[in-house]
Amino acid sequence: MARGNEVQGATNAVGAKIVTSASDIQALFDACRVVLFDCDGVLVNSEPISLATLVDVLDHFNAPLSLREVSDRFTGRSSSAPIEYIKTQTGRDVSAEFKPYYYKMLFDRYDRDLTKINGIDAVLEALRQRDIAFCISSSSSVERLEKTMQVTGLGPWFEGRVYSADFVQNGKPAPDLFLYAANGMGYAPTEAIVIEDSVAGVTAARAAGMKCIGFVGGGHYADDRQTASRRLYDAGADIVIKDMAILAEAVI
Numbered sequence: 237m238a239r240g241n242e243v244q245g246a247t248n249a250v251g252a253k254i255v256t257s258a259s260d261i262q263a264l265f266d267a268c269r270v271v272l273f274d275c276d277g278v279l280v281n282s283e284p285i286s287l288a289t290l291v292d293v294l295d296h297f298n299a300p301l302s303l304r305e306v307s308d309r310f311t312g313r314s315s316s317a318p319i320e321y322i323k324t325q326t327g328r329d330v331s332a333e334f335k336p337y338y339y340k341m342l343f344d345r346y347d348r349d350l351t352k353i354n355g356i357d358a359v360l361e362a363l364r365q366r367d368i369a370f371c372i373s374s375s376s377s378v379e380r381l382e383k384t385m386q387v388t389g390l391g392p393w394f395e396g397r398v399y400s401a402d403f404v405q406n407g408k409p410a411p412d413l414f415l416y417a418a419n420g421m422g423y424a425p426t427e428a429i430v431i432e433d434s435v436a437g438v439t440a441a442r443a444a445g446m447k448c449i450g451f452v453g454g455g456h457y458a459d460d461r462q463t464a465s466r467r468l469y470d471a472g473a474d475i476v477i478k479d480m481a482i483l484a485e486a487v488i
Contacts, residue, residue, distance in 0.1 A: 254452065254465050254478050258485035261475050264447055265487060268368060269427040272417055272446070274312070275374035275381060277433035280388055281351050283311065283456035289342045290318060296337065299325040307456065312434025314375040314407040335377070343383050350387045353453060355480030360393050362487040371397035373417040373430070375437075378402050397421065408436040411444035418446070431483075433457070435471045442472035449483070450476035 255261060277283040290306050299322045301309070310317050319334050363370050371394065374381055378400045385391035385398070399417035401407040418428050430441035430448045433456075441448035450468030457464040457478075465476040477483060 253476075254461060255475050256477075256479070256482060258482050261449065261477070261482070261486040264429060264449065264474060265366075265368070267427060268429045268447070270418065270421050270423040270429075271363060271368060271370040272373040272414055272428055272430045272441075273370060274430070274432045274434070274437050275372050275376055275384060277311070277353075277454040277456060278431050278451050279353060279356055279372070279390060280384055281353055281455050282346070282384065283307075283433070283454050285345050285349055286342060287311070287456060289338065289345060292341065293334070293338045294318065294322065297322045297326065297328070297330055297334070311456070312375055312408055312432070312436035314401040315377065316407065335379075339379065339383075342380075346383060346387050350384065352388045352390060353480060355484060356390075357393075358484040359480050359487065362484045366487055368487070369397075369421055369423070370394075371399060371417055371421055373399045373413050375401045375407050375413070408434070409439035409443070411440050414440055414444040414446060418444070432468070432473070435467055438468050438471040438473045448473045451478070451480075452476060453478040453480065 273279055276286060287303060287306050290310060291301065291303050294301055294306065315335060319331055322328065322330050360370065372381065381398055381400055385394065399413060399420060401413055404412040404416050406412045414430060415425065418425055425445040428446040430446050431451055432438050432441055432448055433451045433454055438448050438450055450465065450473035452461045452464040452468065461478055468476050
């Protein structure tokens with residue numbers, strides 16, 4: 237899907253570069269009435285934890301992959317993706333076993349290590365002050381999102397506005413979750429901006445007919461934010477940022 241005319245100049249000007257000026261993204265918000273936040277890697281710095289845990293879990297189920305392979309295959313995807321991968325590699329259906337094993341290990345690590353993305357509270361406050369609605373639209377399960385909200389203290393920002401891949405038949409990169417969330421919030425796709433850190437998520441946003449801001453400020457991109465920026469831009473992101481402070485400034 238082609239990017240909207242109202243942001244075409246900005247995207248052509250910056251290409252896949254990480255935007256560091258709020259003025260480059262302010263035009264995106266001219267017609268915005270709702271912001272759909274991915275959770276992992278956007279609201280919370282969970283991807284380094286979840287990817288490392290998934291490496292251990294895949295090894296446990298005799299379907300090992302390296303950390304890079306896990307990141308490339310499963311970032312932004314629901315748990316059905318690694319479950320299906322295990323089945324193709326081993327012939328074993330671990331649907332009943334996977335989540336309890338994975339979540340026990342993951343949640344123990346969340347309790348020790350999970351933190352919010354720097355500056356996200358300022359973004360949420362800026363949206364509230366400008367009267368722009370916002371919600372979570374995440375590939376994570378309801379159970380995982382509830383744990384995330386509890387550990388980080390983000391829950392009060394999103395009460396009654398948390399949409400999980402559990403709610404739709406097809407997860408990202410299909411557009412189903414974003415369309416479901418926008419409808420649930422009472423807005424048209426053209427009124428929405430998605431904040432995403434994964435290729436699957438950006439692809440889903442564009443397929444839903446929504447604008448998309450790519451975010452590469454999470455710890456899982458610390459080694460090469462520029463390559464991550466290129467991948468998100470190539471997937472269809474209108475703008476890519478690495479700092480939530482820029483987003484808060486743009487909203488204000």
